[in-house]
Amino acid sequence: MNSSILKSIxxxxxxxxxxxxxxxxxxxxxxxxxxxxxxxxxxVNFQLYTHMVKVMV
Structure with a gap:
C-alpha cells in the first residue's frame, strides 16, 4: 500500500x-x-460492529 490518507486512517x-x-x-x-x-x-480485515443500510422513504 502506498502512503496515503486512507492508509493512515x-x-x-x-x-x-x-x-x-x-x-x-x-x-x-x-x-x-x-x-x-x-x-x-x-x-484489509475489518472487525464489524454493525451493518447500516440507508432507507429511502
Missing part, C-alpha cells in the same frame, strides 16, 4: 481500535462500522 484504526465507517456504494448503499484488525498488501 486504516493504520490508526488498527493501532488504537478507532471505530470507522466504510460506505459501500454498490448494491444496497450500506455502511460497515467497526475497526481494522489486520492490514495486508491485498486486503
Amino acid at each position: 486504516l493504520l490508526k484504526s488498527k493501532e488504537n481500535k478507532d471505530i470507522i465507517s466504510v460506505w459501500q456504494y454498490n448494491g444496497d448503499k450500506s455502511s460497515l462500522v467497526g475497526y481494522v484488525s489486520d492490514i495486508a498488501e491485498e486486503h
